Amino acid sequence: MQVAALPPLLGVLRRMPGGPARGALILVGIVHAFLDGACWGRARAWAAVHASGPGDRRRLLARLLANRGRFLATALGIGTPDPESFRRHLVFEGRDRLDALARTGGIMLLGFHLGPGGTAAKLGLAGYPVTTAGAGLRFRVPAPSYAWVGGARSPSIVWGDAPSRAAGLHRLSELLQHGGIVSLTADSHEDGRPAFEVPLPGRTLRVRAGWFVLRRLTGAPTLPVLTSEIGRRSVVTIHPPLPDPDPDLELDRAACREALAPILREYVRRFPEQCLSLALWPDEAARP
Amino acid sequence: MTDPVLRRVIEIVKQVAGPQRTPAVVGPSTLLAGGGFWLDSMELFEVILACEAAFGSVFRGLDEDAARVLHTAGSLATAIRARTQA
Numbered sequence: 001m002q003v004a005a006l007p008p009l010l011g012v013l014r015r016m017p018g019g020p021a022r023g024a025l026i027l028v029g030i031v032h033a034f035l036d037g038a039c040w041g042r043a044r045a046w047a048a049v050h051a052s053g054p055g056d057r058r059r060l061l062a063r064l065l066a067n068r069g070r071f072l073a074t075a076l077g078i079g080t081p082d083p084e085s086f087r088r089h090l091v092f093e094g095r096d097r098l099d100a101l102a103r104t105g106g107i108m109l110l111g112f113h114l115g116p117g118g119t120a121a122k123l124g125l126a127g128y129p130v131t132t133a134g135a136g137l138r139f140r141v142p143a144p145s146y147a148w149v150g151g152a153r154s155p156s157i158v159w160g161d162a163p164s165r166a167a168g169l170h171r172l173s174e175l176l177q178h179g180g181i182v183s184l185t186a187d188s189h190e191d192g193r194p195a196f197e198v199p200l201p202g203r204t205l206r207v208r209a210g211w212f213v214l215r216r217l218t219g220a221p222t223l224p225v226l227t228s229e230i231g232r233r234s235v236v237t238i239h240p241p242l243p244d245p246d247p248d249l250e251l252d253r254a255a256c257r258e259a260l261a262p263i264l265r266e267y268v269r270r271f272p273e274q275c276l277s278l279a280l281w282p283d284e285a286a287r288p
Numbered sequence: 289m290t291d292p293v294l295r296r297v298i299e300i301v302k303q304v305a306g307p308q309r310t311p312a313v314v315g316p317s318t319l320l321a322g323g324g325f326w327l328d329s330m331e332l333f334e335v336i337l338a339c340e341a342a343f344g345s346v347f348r349g350l351d352e353d354a355a356r357v358l359h360t361a362g363s364l365a366t367a368i369r370a371r372t373q374a
Contacts, residue, residue: 157351162321166332167354170347173337193330213330217337 013078022070022079029069030062039280046279049202050272063273064280067229071116071276074234086234087125094223094238098128098181101221101241106176108222109183110211110242113277114267115227120156120183122227122236131175132183133157133168165192169214176218183225184211186260187277189284196257200268203278207260216245216252224263228271239263293343293372294365300338301361304331316362324360332358339368346371 009028013021033039043064051057073079080086101107109130111119120132133156159168172182186195186207195209215222224239242259246252268275294316302310305325311318318324320332327335335358336347346368350357357367 161355162327162329162332163354163358164351165329166336166358167347167351169329169333170336171351174348193328209330213333 010076010078018079022073025073025078026066026069029072030065033065033068033280038282042280042282046202046272046275050268060273064276067116067274068276068280070229071274074116075118083125089232089234090122090125091233091235092123092126092238093235094240095126097223097240098123098238101223102128102181104221105179106218106220107181108176108211108215108218108220109181109225109238110222111183111185111225111227112187112205112264113185113281114264115271115274116229116234117227119225119227119236122234123181123183128181130181130183131157131172133159133172134185134188135159165210169210172214173218176214176220182220184214186211189281196253198257198261198264200264200278202268202272203283205264205278206284207257212253212256215242216249219245224260226263226267228267228274291365293369294362296342297339297365297368298361300342301325301327301335301364304334304338314361316360316365318361320358320360320364335364339364343368343372 009025013025016024033043043061047057047061047064051060081089098107098109109119109123111117120130123130135158157168157171159165172184175182187205188208193209195207195212198205198207211222214220221241221244223241226237226239228235228237243255246255268278272279298314298318301320302314302325305327309326311324320327320335336350340347347357348371353367357363
């Protein structure tokens, strides 16, 4: 969606009742993708890889584009229930892994732009104090009036340029050393340094280096975390930790890639309609 | 260059940047990122950690002041001096 147009649109939607506002945002997402030739082409190419026939392809395309507006609506608290109701729809898989490691010291949660997201806020609702870091949204969000996110506000570090990112990483390293839980995404489209690539059906996922450097430096256990929507349930899946850092950088890179690849492949296979970043975002390797 | 803090900071930054990206003339006004040592965010993070190893925990609350502190070799040395004296 055109980033500049979002703040006024969100301002209007916020004044509407939740259900229609959510529906309008979904519709805008679909229409915009249809009008943006490049985005539409990427969506069709993704659907062609992940669907088995023309009917299946059309259904996948429709669900994929609808999720664009749905996930944004959920992230911003448009048409979503109050925190207590939202909490009832939350399901955590692998929570025992997080609980066991939380007793031993700092933990890094490694997320991806797959599924509805909001890992830190969802864990916040479940009582885990998670500090998140990243560039944040590229547009200004009107203050949510009834958002579930309002009840799950997590501390966050927002960075933009190289100095603020370096300072943010330093703050995260301090938090990890003092037993905190931090959440980072591995596949941002910021101008970060690449760590490695994971080839997936339909698209290669480019993994950034920030979390990787932090993990090597602090030795913090790193748990891949993916979110998905299954029916009315919002599922947060906490996967087993990545291997401990190997002193050899290249061996360490390979070990992380090998640990992440099957997790990501399985996610893409199960939820191709929720892989918005892989299906719809421009691939930086294809840029001139 | 008689200031020992600045001298040590420049040594650290040179080490992180490597000889290819170290400008011919380096002084307090040499930029750490674009136009100077061309350090990226990960390298600036390395500089922070190396400075902590050399001078102690002097970067608490850096996120509020990062752009100013991590601007030049001189601004970094000044911040370290101020924080070690505080």
